[in-house]
Every structure is written in C-alpha cells, then in structure tokens.
C-alpha cells in the first residue's frame with residue numbers, strides 16, 4: 001500500500017467512507033460507505049500529497065453534508081454533522 005493511498009484512506013475515513021482494494025484497473029479504488037457497504041464512487045491514486053484531505057474534507061465537505069455526495073443511507077451527512085455541525089447545517093440550507 002503506497003503512502004498516497006494511505007493518505008487518501010485517511011482523508012475519507014472521518015466522513016465514513018472506506019477504500020477497497022484496487023480494481024483490476026489498478027490505479028482506481030472503489031469507495032464504500034463504512035456503515036452499509038454501498039458503493040459511493042471511486043478515486044484514483046494520482047492525487048498529489050496533501051490533495052486528498054483538501055479535496056474531501058474541504059472542497060467536498062458541503063456536498064457530503066447536504067447529501068449530494070455519499071451514500072443514500074445518509075451516513076456521510078451524519079458524519080459531516082458530527083465533524084462540523086455549523087458548517088454542515090449551513091451547507092444543507094444552501095444546497096438541499
């Protein structure tokens with residue numbers, strides 16, 4: 001497991017998303033909901049150091065909080081609310 005994949009895994013973990021082992025394509029990893037196991041997307045390992053945390057926890061945070069990204073079971077929105085309730089509530093009002 002490369003450093004960048006560890007970093008990507010660490011970036012997604014707080015939002016309740018797990019990385020699966022690489023697909024046969026090699027450089028893409030499936031993303032699964034940490035609660036129900038549903039597939040919620042995929043991510044490539046070509047991100048640069050520092051990029052995945054910025055991407056997931058800053059740029060995509062509002063989308064997860066509002067339920068526009070993430071699993072239909074709502075786990076990522078719940079995680080976002082637990083991490084930053086004020087920002088998550090603002091995102092829901094603005095986007096939902």
Ligand SMILES: [Zn+2]
Nearest residue numbers: 033036071073
């Ligand atoms: Zn789920």
